[in-house]
Amino acid sequence: MSMAQRLLVLACSRSAGEALAALEATGQTLPPDVTWVNLPCGGSVDVLHILRALEAGAEKVWVLACYEGACESLEGNRWAEKRVQWVQALLQEIGLGPERVVFRAISPTMAADLKAWLEEE
Amino acid sequence: MNPMPGRPRGVIVLGAAPEALCAVRELAALGYAVAWLPLEEAQAPAALPPNVAIYPAAELVGLGGYAGAFCAQVRRGEAIECLPGAAVLIALGNARCYPQERYGLPLGPRVLTPPQARQRLKDRTLEALLSHRKAHFLVMLDWGGETSRETAVEALHTARALRQNHAEVTLFYRDLKVDSAPLERLTRRMREEGVVFCRYIEVEVRFEEGGVHIAAPDGLVRGDMLILPEAVQPHPATLPLAALLKLRVGKDGYFQEVNVRQVRPGLTNRKGIYVAGRCHMDADREAALEDVSHVVASLDAFLHSLDEPPSGPTAEVERDRCIRCLTCVRTCPHAAAEVVEREGITAAYVEKAACWGCGICAAHCPVQAIALKGQAVPSWLAPTAQGVSIR
Amino acid sequence: MIVAERKPMVEILASIQGVSRLLVVGCETCVAVCLAGGAKEVAVLSAALRLALRERTSAVEILERSVERQCEEEFNAPLAEDIAKVEAVLSMACGVGVQTLAEQFPDAIIYPALNTQFMGRPEAPGIWAERCLGCGDCVLGRFGGICPITRCSKSLLNGPCGGSSNGRCEVDPEHLECAWQLIYDRLARLGQLERLYAIEPPKDWRSAHDGGPRRTTREDLRL
Numbered sequence: 225m226s227m228a229q230r231l232l233v234l235a236c237s238r239s240a241g242e243a244l245a246a247l248e249a250t251g252q253t254l255p256p257d258v259t260w261v262n263l264p265c266g267g268s269v270d271v272l273h274i275l276r277a278l279e280a281g282a283e284k285v286w287v288l289a290c291y292e293g294a295c296e297s298l299e300g301n302r303w304a305e306k307r308v309q310w311v312q313a314l315l316q317e318i319g320l321g322p323e324r325v326v327f328r329a330i331s332p333t334m335a336a337d338l339k340a341w342l343e344e345e
Numbered sequence: 346m347n348p349m350p351g352r353p354r355g356v357i358v359l360g361a362a363p364e365a366l367c368a369v370r371e372l373a374a375l376g377y378a379v380a381w382l383p384l385e386e387a388q389a390p391a392a393l394p395p396n397v398a399i400y401p402a403a404e405l406v407g408l409g410g411y412a413g414a415f416c417a418q419v420r421r422g423e424a425i426e427c428l429p430g431a432a433v434l435i436a437l438g439n440a441r442c443y444p445q446e447r448y449g450l451p452l453g454p455r456v457l458t459p460p461q462a463r464q465r466l467k468d469r470t471l472e473a474l475l476s477h478r479k480a481h482f483l484v485m486l487d488w489g490g491e492t493s494r495e496t497a498v499e500a501l502h503t504a505r506a507l508r509q510n511h512a513e514v515t516l517f518y519r520d521l522k523v524d525s526a527p528l529e530r531l532t533r534r535m536r537e538e539g540v541v542f543c544r545y546i547e548v549e550v551r552f553e554e555g556g557v558h559i560a561a562p563d564g565l566v567r568g569d570m571l572i573l574p575e576a577v578q579p580h581p582a583t584l585p586l587a588a589l590l591k592l593r594v595g596k597d598g599y600f601q602e603v604n605v606r607q608v609r610p611g612l613t614n615r616k617g618i619y620v621a622g623r624c625h626m627d628a629d630r631e632a633a634l635e636d637v638s639h640v641v642a643s644l645d646a647f648l649h650s651l652d653e654p655p656s657g658p659t660a661e662v663e664r665d666r667c668i669r670c671l672t673c674v675r676t677c678p679h680a681a682a683e684v685v686e687r688e689g690i691t692a693a694y695v696e697k698a699a700c701w702g703c704g705i706c707a708a709h710c711p712v713q714a715i716a717l718k719g720q721a722v723p724s725w726l727a728p729t730a731q732g733v734s735i736r
Numbered sequence: 737m738i739v740a741e742r743k744p745m746v747e748i749l750a751s752i753q754g755v756s757r758l759l760v761v762g763c764e765t766c767v768a769v770c771l772a773g774g775a776k777e778v779a780v781l782s783a784a785l786r787l788a789l790r791e792r793t794s795a796v797e798i799l800e801r802s803v804e805r806q807c808e809e810e811f812n813a814p815l816a817e818d819i820a821k822v823e824a825v826l827s828m829a830c831g832v833g834v835q836t837l838a839e840q841f842p843d844a845i846i847y848p849a850l851n852t853q854f855m856g857r858p859e860a861p862g863i864w865a866e867r868c869l870g871c872g873d874c875v876l877g878r879f880g881g882i883c884p885i886t887r888c889s890k891s892l893l894n895g896p897c898g899g900s901s902n903g904r905c906e907v908d909p910e911h912l913e914c915a916w917q918l919i920y921d922r923l924a925r926l927g928q929l930e931r932l933y934a935i936e937p938p939k940d941w942r943s944a945h946d947g948g949p950r951r952t953t954r955e956d957l958r959l
């Protein structure tokens with residue numbers, strides 16, 4: 225990626241993806257410096273996705289997946305969180321801030337929360 | 346794809362619970378050919394629809410195939426027979442026990458379970474007590490922990506039957522949720538008929554002068570007999586069957602349903618395999634049978650969806666890159682990946698019809714041999730190695 | 737399989753300090769199966785290195801490769817061209833693979849990226865545990881299939897010691913089962929408890945590494 229992006233969102237389409245769709249249905253759009261990538265499930269978030277995004281210049285990476293117990297693939301959300309923690313530890317080791325990668329649980333009905341998070345960032 | 350075009354698909358039903366019979370009937374009415382394996386000694390119902398085949402003494406030794414084309418491997422004598430089915434419905438029911446530890450009381454002449462009380466009503470061994478002017482039954486729910494829905498409702502029916510036989514009945518409860526119309530009707534009738542409902546937080550039970558004394562908030566209640574509901578527990582076949590079929594079992598020991606958005610009742614972690622009734626939920630008989638109807642409808646919808654072209658991403662293994670590490674096999678929550686020999690190569694293989702497209706396997710594979718087909722990520726994000734692997 | 741884990745990044749970074757053209761080479765056999773050094777880990781380590789070195793003034797170029805078995809020269813041969821282009825090679829194979837590269841490419845500077853740990857097996861998803869020390873004179877047949885040399889913390893051949901309690905080993909009760917409890921239970925199960933009456937003589941460690949570096953010959957494969 226050549227474009228320097230402020231934030232890359234790796235989103236479980238079943239929860240975060242739907243929350244975004246709900247947000248967009250109200251006429252809101254994502255800020256231009258935010259890239260949103262829908263994945264079928266939190267479980268398909270790969271540590272390399274996160275590293276590639278950082279390599280490509282993203283300042284921050286969010287991984288959004290379902291709440292505990294709400295993943296259709298039972299533990300896709302837990303894998304997503306584990307992989308975030310794995311990358312955080314790696315970043316810590318190489319002297320980059322682990323806070324550059326964030327895991328958040330979200331549900332399809334949390335459009336308002338999503339909006340607030342995006343504004344905070 | 347219908348394995349037998351133009352002919353009705355088959356469904357395999359496992360279990361001997363009343364839910365199983367109900368499911369068998371509903372599925373047969375929808376036109377499915379049903380292979381019913383009760384898996385335990387059970388009385389075969391007198392009349393079954395013609396499209397139902399029952400295998401009373403069959404032992405299930407495995408389940409081959411995948412959603413749309415399962416094969417129940419059944420031992421009959423020396424031979425293993427394969428019963429085909431496009432989907433599987435499990436209705437094991439649950440098991441009962443008298444939770445003596447929870448109550449701290451053994452059963453005895455003055456302590457009965459509801460089924461015992463009803464049996465004695467039936468064979469008239471309670472007569473002596475009932476002709477006594479003040480025969481008084483104390484039915485105690487939620488003692489030492491919440492009583493299961495199924496046995497609580499059973500205790501209510503027993504309390505009512507005792508009352509209708511002219512006994513005095515006091516029903517102690519703590520957490521009774523009257524959250525359905527039939528239950529609402531039942532409790533209202535019971536009150537009208539004179540069953541006394543008494544809510545408690547803490548009670549003390551004593552046996553004195555040939556009677557039972559309960560120290561409740563409203564004072565001391567004296568009775569002749571204590572009725573303590575049974576507890577339910579998972580059917581003993583749950584764990585072995587779950588292991589055989591690679592199904593998930595929850596912390597509570599019951600089958601785990603994957604129905605997060607309540608759109609596919611009864612669906613397990615494996616496509617095409619469903620659980621119904623009390624082997625996955627705490628329900629009274631009516632609610633359990635109602636669940637069967639929901640699950641049969643969801644199974645029916647699934648079988649219809651097989652006629653549509655498949656949609657959504659699925660995992661695909663580059664089989665000549667696979668190093669057979671088994672990571673995908675071990676981490677796929679849907680039992681869709683296996684290491685098998687196909688076309689002369691022994692390597693991981695994902696059955697499309699069984700795959701949910703979650704990508705858990707792809708993100709784990711140590712040699713990046715798995716890709717989610719039908720899922721596009723921007724090329725700069727692609728997790729492939731930047732160099733070329735030399736093999 | 738041979739089990740390994742990645743070295744701390746600080747150590748890896750220190751070893752390649754000042755290198756501006758680097759080759760990272762994985763191995764797709766043992767260390768890939770234990771998720772330490774396959775193609776995926778090569779990609780992860782390379783990405784992490786590029787991130788770590790981004791602040792450096794001179795650009796760093798990292799080539800990513802992975803071979804079938806790094807302990808075999810034939811599989812490594814195609815690396816020659818890449819190795820000629822770089823200043824250093826970071827090997828993600830076990831120590832055998834690292835040494836093979838060093839022997840095969842005498843002019844190349846090769847650094848290990850992994851700590852090679854043991855011969856073991858996956859005990860549970862994500863957990864690998866040691867099972868064999870390669871003593872060169874296997875005694876498993878006398879001990880119910882449980883290796884007292886590897887799995888007893890003290891390698892006792894006439895165990896157990898006084899530190900065995902409730903089936904756990906005093907050295908690390910949380911993670912270690914007492915090998916001697918396991919041996920007893922397994923022999924009991926096999927109806928072979930009488931084996932325990934035999935006093936095991938001191939082991940001749942010459943067949944192990946104590947006799948110096950070992951080698952094995954198959955004369956029928958030699959001309």
Ligand code: SF4
Pocket residue numbers: 662666667668669670671672673674684692693706709710711712713714715
């Ligand atoms: S995880 Fe990858 S290498 Fe391992 S068995 Fe599955 S496909 Fe093969």
Ligand code: SF4
Pocket residue numbers: 659660676677678679680681682695699700701702703704705706707
């Ligand atoms: S994507 Fe992989 S892990 Fe998910 S269901 Fe398919 S085979 Fe299993």
Ligand code: SF4
Pocket residue numbers: 738763764765766767768804805806807808829830831832833834
């Ligand atoms: S170099 Fe050889 S021994 Fe070492 S991990 Fe690779 S295949 Fe195994």
Ligand code: SF4
Pocket residue numbers: 867868869870871872873874875876883884885886
């Ligand atoms: S006895 Fe020696 S060769 Fe056998 S398992 Fe133990 S260490 Fe390995």
